[in-house]
Amino acid sequence: MIKHLVFGLILFVTTISGAQTAGPSSAAKVQIDVDQAKVRKSLIAFPSLQFFGNPSSSPSFNAVGAELYRTINNNLTVTSFFQFINPSAFLEDTTKVGLKPAPADANGFKFDSWKQIGAEFLIRGGFSLAGNDLTLEIYVYNVTKADLVFGKKYRGTTDVTRRIAHTFSNDLLEALTGIRGMFLSRAVFTSDRGGGGYREVYIMDWDGMNVEKLTNHRSVSLSPAISPDGTKVAYTAFVQRARTKTRNADLFLYDLQTAKRWLISYRQGINSGAFFSPDNEHIFLTISQNGSPDIYKIKQDGSMVGRITNGPRGAMNVEPAVSPDGKKIAYSSDRSGQPMIYIANVDGSNPKRVTFAGRYNSTPSWSPDGKKIAFSGWEADHFDIFTMNADGTNMVRITSSRKPNGKWANNEDSVWSPDGRFLMYTSNRTGSSQIYISNLDGSEERRVTSDSFNYFKPRWSKNLD
Numbered sequence: 001m002i003k004h005l006v007f008g009l010i011l012f013v014t015t016i017s018g019a020q021t022a023g024p025s026s027a028a029k030v031q032i033d034v035d036q037a038k039v040r041k042s043l044i045a046f047p048s049l050q051f052f053g054n055p056s057s058s059p060s061f062n063a064v065g066a067e068l069y070r071t072i073n074n075n076l077t078v079t080s081f082f083q084f085i086n087p088s089a090f091l092e093d094t095t096k097v098g099l100k101p102a103p104a105d106a107n108g109f110k111f112d113s114w115k116q117i118g119a120e121f122l123i124r125g126g127f128s129l130a131g132n133d134l135t136l137e138i139y140v141y142n143v144t145k146a147d148l149v150f151g152k153k154y155r156g157t158t159d160v161t162r163r164i165a166h167t168f169s170n171d172l173l174e175a176l177t178g179i180r181g182m183f184l185s186r187a188v189f190t191s192d193r194g195g196g197g198y199r200e201v202y203i204m205d206w207d208g209m210n211v212e213k214l215t216n217h218r219s220v221s222l223s224p225a226i227s228p229d230g231t232k233v234a235y236t237a238f239v240q241r242a243r244t245k246t247r248n249a250d251l252f253l254y255d256l257q258t259a260k261r262w263l264i265s266y267r268q269g270i271n272s273g274a275f276f277s278p279d280n281e282h283i284f285l286t287i288s289q290n291g292s293p294d295i296y297k298i299k300q301d302g303s304m305v306g307r308i309t310n311g312p313r314g315a316m317n318v319e320p321a322v323s324p325d326g327k328k329i330a331y332s333s334d335r336s337g338q339p340m341i342y343i344a345n346v347d348g349s350n351p352k353r354v355t356f357a358g359r360y361n362s363t364p365s366w367s368p369d370g371k372k373i374a375f376s377g378w379e380a381d382h383f384d385i386f387t388m389n390a391d392g393t394n395m396v397r398i399t400s401s402r403k404p405n406g407k408w409a410n411n412e413d414s415v416w417s418p419d420g421r422f423l424m425y426t427s428n429r430t431g432s433s434q435i436y437i438s439n440l441d442g443s444e445e446r447r448v449t450s451d452s453f454n455y456f457k458p459r460w461s462k463n464l465d
Contacts, residue, residue: 013167016137016151030178031121031142031149032081041083045119045143046073047094048087049136050126058129064161065127068136071165072123074207075183078437079173079421080444082121089117099124099139101146111146119143121176132157136164140172149175162209167465173419182206182419184463188214188224188233189435193453201235201254206417206424206460208435208448214254215261219247225274225283226461231256232300234264234274234283251285253300264302275320284308284320284329295320295331295348308348309333321364321373322346328390330354330364330373341375343390354392363457365415366390374398374414374423382408385425387440398442401429411436418462424448426455 032042049069051061076082091113102108114122125138134156140149152171154164166183173181185206190199194213199220204211215221217237224235233254238247249272251265265271269288276283283300286293293316297305308329309317315335322329323346330343336353339360344351355361360378367373373390376383385398399411409429416423417437424437433454438445449455 012155013171014153014155016139016153030176032176042081042120043085043118044076044082044121044123045085045090045114045117046076046123047090049138050095050099052126052128052137060158061127061129064129064134064158067161068125068127068165071162072169075166075169075181076172078207078444078446079181080439081173081177085117085119091116094124099126099137101141111141111143114143121149123172129158132159134158134161134164136168138168140175162205170463170465179419179421180463182417182421182460182463184465185418186226186230186461186464187424187435187458188226188235188461189458190221190224190235190456191453193451193455199456201233203233203256206437206448208450214256215252222249223273223457225276225459227276228278228280228462230461230464232276234276234285236272236274251283251302264300265298273319275322277322278324278326284322286318286320292316293318295329306347308346309344309351310348311335319363321366323366323390324368324370328370330366332362332364341373341392343373354388354390355395356392357395363413367416368418368420374416376412376414380408383410383412385411385414385423385442387423396441398423398438398440399425399427399445400442401427403429403431413457415458415460417460424458424460426458 049065051065055061092109097109098105098107100108102110120143122141122143127136136154139151142149156164169183170181186203187206188203190201192199194200198218200213201215201221201224202211202213217239219238221235221237224233226233236249236251238249240247249270250263251271252261253264254261267287267289270293271287273286274283283298287296292314295308295317297308312335315333317331317333319332320329327346328343329346332339333342339362340353341355341361341364342351342353358377358379361375363376365374372387374387377386386395388395401409403409409427411425411427414423414425422437426433427436432452435448435455435458436445437448
């Protein structure tokens with residue numbers, strides 16, 4: 001049994017024993033080749049979830065079942081690995097057969113019924129409610145092999161319905177591709193959605209749900225970053241100082257579990273662009289206390305560790321991003337005359353310029369495996385998202401979009417998903433700056449936020465499981 005505990009909400013996951021159908025277990029085998037999935041999607045059947053219980057004693061069962069199904073369906077659609085078979089093509093009435101196959105289950109489904117419609121994978125699930133306690137029993141089958149991929153029970157309260165669906169989706173991707181999904185991740189960002197012309201810090205699920213406002217400075221907040229353990233958010237805010245009545249770009253740390261915040265860098269000038277070290281002990285940021293902006297390393301209590309970049313005089317060194325192994329740091333610098341991406345050892349030594357194209361390159365972001373970097377590049381009159389190898393080779397354009405008036409849209413501030421399969425970024429193609437995600441080749445692009453507000457510099461957390 002596995003127990004997940006996040007912010008006081010508990011989810012129990014149990015692998016169902018004795019659920020194996022005839023044939024050898026395939027639970028540990030990769031069943032979808034990710035590279036092949038880019039060429040051909042696997043056909044998957046996902047009938048509605050059955051409700052095991054008395055509807056009159058559980059009036060919310062329809063809403064709970066719909067949320068479970070909708071969340072799982074959306075998750076699997078986003079992966080671009082699957083093509084869902086229309087329920088009108090199903091040959092079995094799934095409300096009248098069990099979750100397990102015949103003949104082991106006398107009332108079980110028949111694999112042949114699913115093979116005939118071309119299904120490669122089949123998801124059969126049902127749920128029960130006891131008050132606010134929710135149990136999802138669900139099985140995934142390889143129809144071609146007439147074999148069980150895995151079967152599990154997920155237990156929690158109805159408060160964690162979406163979390164149960166996300167956990168199953170992660171388990172499914174790991175079983176089929178060997179790589180766990182990113183569906184338990186969240187994103188922090190700043191937005192003017194609170195009104196008043198202010199920008200505050202918010203957090204949401206990766207798919208735009210469960211948006212929470214974290215700050216209420218009634219000012220301008222910038223460049224949030226979420227810690228590797230998912231418990232803290234660092235951000236910059238122009239907050240008025242009580243003694244001088246002036247506003248300064250100060251760095252704050254916010255604890256997501258206690259909702260407490262504190263100042264950690266308030267040196268005169270810029271204290272911005274925070275990035276947590278992979279070991280979760282330090283923060284890299286840009287400070288301009290000596291005139292020109294340079295990158296520094298501090299502890300989470302704000303105490304100074306050291307200066308990472310040092311000019312040259314008059315140069316701007318900003319937007320630090322530490323590699324996943326903690327050995328390198330990427331940043332934007334205009335030391336060559338125009339802002340370009342540089343990579344150095346994490347102590348700042350041996351800096352090397354890795355971008356040479358375009359007029360303005362910024363906001364570098366490392367892939368989870370440390371092999372690639374995404375960044376924003378200015379060409380002609382707009383920003384687009386690009387990726388490249390960490391040494392600057394093999395540059396690929398990811399985005400290209402226009403506004404309704406035909407002008408090129410800005411696509412910028414990219415960040416990788418925790419599983420390395422997606423990029424998240426902002427785009428003003430609709431007139432306001434909204435958050436989007438896409439595959440690494442720019443395909444399967446999806447809009448995450450959908451309103452008339454503006455969103456800035458999203459940063460993706462790791463999975464919170």
